[in-house]
Amino acid sequence: SKAAPQAQMEWDYDGPCMKTAVPGPRSMRLKQLGEIQNVDAINFFCNYEESRGNYLVDVDGNRMLDVYTQISSIPIGYNHPALHKLMADPNNLSTFVNRPALGILPPGNFADKLAESLLSVAPSGMTRVQTMACGSCSNENAYKAMFIAYRVSVYTKVEPGCPDLSILSFMGGFHGRTMGCLATTHSKAIHKLDIPSLDWPIAPFPRLQYPLEEFTRDNAAEEARCLEEVEDLIMQWRQKGRPVAGIVVEPIQAEGGDNHASADFFKSLRNIARKHGCAFHVDEVQTGGGCTGKFWAHEHWGSDDPADIVSFSKKLLTGGYYHKTDLQGYRIFNTWMGDPSKNLFLVEVLNVIRRENLLEEVTRSGKALLQGLYALQEQYPGLLSRARGQGTFCAIDIRDDPTRSKILLKARDKGVLMGGCGERSIRFRPALIFKEYHVALFLNIFNDVLAEFK
């Protein structure tokens, strides 16, 4: 395979470097962790001290180009100098050492840090934000906010209590695994197995053909079918006495297989929500933070009023949700309600994104990545299909699940770390510092891997 270009960032490595099979002997020994907790899902053990930029180093010294980034949660690569600089400033240490109960005793600089971090990237129409410790808690509390708002809207008609309300979600959606979230998660049956659920409506999510621009008519018909079903379900659940207080949707279904839909679909869905008095919740836990080439994936819809509530976590380093003014935060409470030390990091991450024009970089790298995937798909028609993506948030389907597993392992042995999603997709989730030369490097290795499966 061709050598990759050499114009690396100073602190990045210049390519993968494999010393052992993965997991190597040290990782295998560390699997003694199995005496303490379940290790079935562990790939290998990492040396985070030695990891840098786009490269994850394992405990056996293997250095891999990371296009999965801790399930899409590392925004600007490993050990970014800006984050280390922050840690070296003694003024910041107290924020790490004294974690406050933010809902009652916030630090004096809390509003400023929110303004510098989360509010500086607030979605259109949203001036309010509530931090939480993780993505699941963000969605759980967003649902609560929607229930409370719904009850306020019909307040004169109801008795105080725990009402039978519901959240409408989509087949293939993933919103977390705590019990409220799990009732709206439908990406894999195994997530829900053995856990009690709630009788809430589940709408079909459009199953589109890719590239989207080549199948506009068929795709529009499929989206219309799903929207109609959404309205039917809202009516049915109202008749059941379990009205839909909110609709939750991902801008791109991630865990469920990187399923896209058009801007028109989401704008229509938002109108349906408004028409029926349901809050509209856009879950940007995986899509948010710049990986689609815009800071929020919903910005691609071109709407001034995209949502009532937008939740986030992962690349934002803290969980939480934005909401419109009329969705009150009252009664949303827990001990920590986030972690101000994560806001400190986020300020620096956003500075780096702006200073280095990373959204433009992502758009550029993303185009190169998608073009490369299209080319590989033509080259390996029986093996690859449905290449799709926005920014570097790309995916491609493999002919079947066992082949996907083999490809992921083979790529790892050659120094590229990727992840799967859906039934037979590979998802690409590089950091925002994944440049065009990383794309070229990746495509070369991926090509070498695929050649073995021809």
Place this chain on the structure above:
Amino acid sequence: SKAAPQAQMEWDYDGPCMKTAVPGPRSMRLKQLGEIQNVDAINFFCNYEESRGNYLVDVDGNRMLDVYTQISSIPIGYNHPALHKLMADPNNLSTFVNRPALGILPPGNFADKLAESLLSVAPSGMTRVQTMACGSCSNENAYKAMFIAYRVSVYTKVEPGCPDLSILSFMGGFHGRTMGCLATTHSKAIHKLDIPSLDWPIAPFPRLQYPLEEFTRDNAAEEARCLEEVEDLIMQWRQKGRPVAGIVVEPIQAEGGDNHASADFFKSLRNIARKHGCAFHVDEVQTGGGCTGKFWAHEHWGSDDPADIVSFSKKLLTGGYYHKTDLQGYRIFNTWMGDPSKNLFLVEVLNVIRRENLLEEVTRSGKALLQGLYALQEQYPGLLSRARGQGTFCAIDIRDDPTRSKILLKARDKGVLMGGCGERSIRFRPALIFKEYHVALFLNIFNDVLAEFK
């Protein structure tokens, strides 16, 4: 009032020092945070840099003796030198900067850090631990683990799916506010208002008379009544087709009003759980970490097999739960699954607890505190009642809720920060470094406050 003794730790302040009313003018200005999020529950804004040991300093320079400690979540006081030392070690920085997806790519030292931290204080009979990011996620996932274990236990008889199972909880219990947790939380109606719930059984928690040792016979009868009701509910819910997979209980109901029960009660409850094939989950989110004079409150029961699952958060700095080997961790998963930087802090906290014999200190301070509360209760019989506690985890009832509110504010103006719980209790939740001279100092000020209400 008498002056407090002067033998402070070097890095602690020597007493409260009030400069303005609370909230002072700077705190009032910072309430502009209300433009970003709900600020109804905010007391004042803090200067965590200047806070030290048992003293919380606010942005107006007021220094308060803190017997509430961020809702019981600061184990060894503010800005403990041991925690700052940890931050000064460059070997630790990568752990803060690179947060891993622990379930798939843990750092090489993860098992060691778990062994040094959480496993070194594992409850009797428990060798396995799963970290989580907060208390709610800990309990949500503990419930899931109990559901999965229940299904395994009856596996040959069931079809795959989302079964109608339940968790039995207690009136007055608090286990968090995400939807699964909230279905088991019954401390205040406002927590549950407007949020859909689940049809799960709720048992009465004993309403005992204090001091416990003076009312043993009446209390035993009350506990027997509650235990009988637990068994009845287990039978009823089984007949309903919604069997009880687990029982969740706090060793001392905290948020619900510091309600204690005897060791016999808990041991009998544990036996009932075993008899009916329900997992027994002890929620030590608020009681764990040493404040009762033992590291876990359930150690006061003197049982070798106290529980199947023990959840924690707050003073442990990371959330999570311990469990017995036969409760499998498989299918318990999310992106972060905790935060290794919190484990680093916990290692140091545990070192300090051991080095400074803080459990003995807590026992000593707790005795002084409870004796002091007994004395005040005799002195102000119409105002105070039901003084109770274990270690420094103490509480006392005030004659009514409005008087409680006034006492809390008056104490704050005199430099003591306390919190309420239940309908009319004040709870004491000092850090583990709250010494006998802090107790004396506190009791003096509290006495001055109470004198104004005589």
